Amino acid sequence: MLRVAVPNKGSLAEEASRMLRDAGYRQRSDNRDLSLTDDANGVQFFYLRPKDIATYVSEGQLHLGITGHDLTEESSASVNEVLELGFGQSQFRYAAPQAHGWTVQDLAGKRIATSFPRLVRANLAQQRIAAKDVIRLDGAVEVSIELEVADAIADVVSTGRTLAQHGLATIGDPILSSQAVIVDRNAKFDQQPDPGDIMKSKYRFVERLRGVVFARQYVMLDYDCPEQVQDEAVRVTPGVQAPTVAPLSLDGWVAVRAMVRRSRVNDVMDELADLGCTGIVTASLQSCRAVLPGHGGVSSMPGATPPPAEAPSTSDPTASQLGVAGG
Ligand SMILES: Nc1ncnc2c1ncn2[C@@H]1O[C@H](COP(=O)(O)OP(=O)(O)OP(=O)(O)O)[C@@H](O)[C@H]1O
Numbered sequence: 433m434l435r436v437a438v439p440n441k442g443s444l445a446e447e448a449s450r451m452l453r454d455a456g457y458r459q460r461s462d463n464r465d466l467s468l469t470d471d472a473n474g475v476q477f478f479y480l481r482p483k484d485i486a487t488y489v490s491e492g493q494l495h496l497g498i499t500g501h502d503l504t505e506e507s508s509a510s511v512n513e514v515l516e517l518g519f520g521q522s523q524f525r526y527a528a529p530q531a532h533g534w535t536v537q538d539l540a541g542k543r544i545a546t547s548f549p550r551l552v553r554a555n556l557a558q559q560r561i562a563a564k565d566v567i568r569l570d571g572a573v574e575v576s577i578e579l580e581v582a583d584a585i586a587d588v589v590s591t592g593r594t595l596a597q598h599g600l601a602t603i604g605d606p607i608l609s610s611q612a613v614i615v616d617r618n619a620k621f622d623q624q625p626d627p628g629d630i631m632k633s634k635y636r637f638v639e640r641l642r643g644v645v646f647a648r649q650y651v652m653l654d655y656d657c658p659e660q661v662q663d664e665a666v667r668v669t670p671g672v673q674a675p676t677v678a679p680l681s682l683d684g685w686v687a688v689r690a691m692v693r694r695s696r697v698n699d700v701m702d703e704l705a706d707l708g709c710t711g712i713v714t715a716s717l718q719s720c721r722a723v724l725p726g727h728g729g730v731s732s733m734p735g736a737t738p739p740p741a742e743a744p745s746t747s748d749p750t751a752s753q754l755g756v757a758g759g
């Protein structure tokens with residue numbers, strides 16, 4: 433059975449479980465449960481601290497895990513990130529009291545508190561900055577300056593509210609941008625390769641989640657279009673592959689269906705209305721399959737789980753058969 437690690441607490445936990453539910457997997461109903469078996473889908477979920485997940489996966493005890501890119505980078509675990517999940521976005525940045533007006537060079541000779549010491553040491557070395565000390569703290573890092581444990585910090589910034597509340601300002605460029613990812617182990621020479629059924633389950637799991645990530649970035653748009661502006665309308669909604677154009681039981685009109693990027697949908701609807709299209713409606717998508725390569729802003733990172741021989745190829749353009757088209 434496929435064994436998958438899911439964050440049990442923190443910023444990633446709730447959204448990870450929601451995404452798994454959208455992909456058709458059972459999830460725990462009690463936050464204290466540390467594992468759950470989804471027999472119907474042949475997956476056992478383990479709810480672990482996100483910081484530990486890359487370690488379990490790299491050692492081979494668990495087949496796949498959901499964690500943060502920054503946590504993976506901080507751990508020394510040897511894993512491949514196979515899919516970006518589009519939630520848990522954050523930046524990892526240096527910060528210091530706003531009043532100082534420091535630049536990155538001012539970090540030389542300073543004490544820097546962080547929960548990610550490995551990332552900070554590597555970044556300081558790369559920028560040839562000799563800090564006085566890198567102090568490892570588990571959380572609430574922003575308070576460490578007031579408490580005189582550190583002169584500056586490196587911490588996760590999402591909205592920037594916590595920094596502002598403590599009179600801190602960011603310094604320099606982000607050290608790292610992060611989001612939730614699926615990690616797979618980077619098989620070591622002393623490890624057995626995964627058996628075929630596990631390879632197949634891994635592939636299926638990643639493709640299901642890829643479908644949810646993709647579906648969240650698009651909406652399905654339907655509209656009625658006067659035949660004389662059909663070509664212009666199709667240019668406005670070219671779809672992922674091509675839009676579906678069907679006859680309407682009204683002379684001189686066609687019905688068009690196309691997937692459109694969620695971020696652009698209102699502009700697209702305005703343009704269609706200006707062309708004389710009508711009955712323009714949108715529908716949210718929960719999931720989809722047959723994502724065409726290079727679409728959807730979902731990067732298949734290096735080392736992505738290869739499909740086993742019997743699994744269908746993602747490049748199979750079944751989108752048009754499904755009437756799935758986008759833009
Ligand atoms: N506002 C945020 N605060 C912290 N982590 C965030 C935030 N937004 C996204 N993340 C991501 O969540 C992951 C950290 O999760 P983790 O559960 O370890 O810490 P946490 O959310 O701070 O919870 P905890 O309260 O247990 O420290 C990282 O990948 C981080 O980039």
Ligand SMILES: O=P(O)(O)OC[C@H]1O[C@H](OP(=O)(O)OP(=O)(O)O)[C@H](O)[C@@H]1O
Nearest residue numbers: 571572573588589590591592593594595
């Ligand atoms: O930019 P913001 O939206 O304010 O979010 C960033 C803050 O959130 C996290 O802390 P968390 O609440 O997880 O507490 P912790 O520091 O104890 O981990 C993170 O460590 C920052 O402190």
Ligand SMILES: [Mg+2]
Nearest residue numbers: 442570571572
């Ligand atoms: Mg935290």
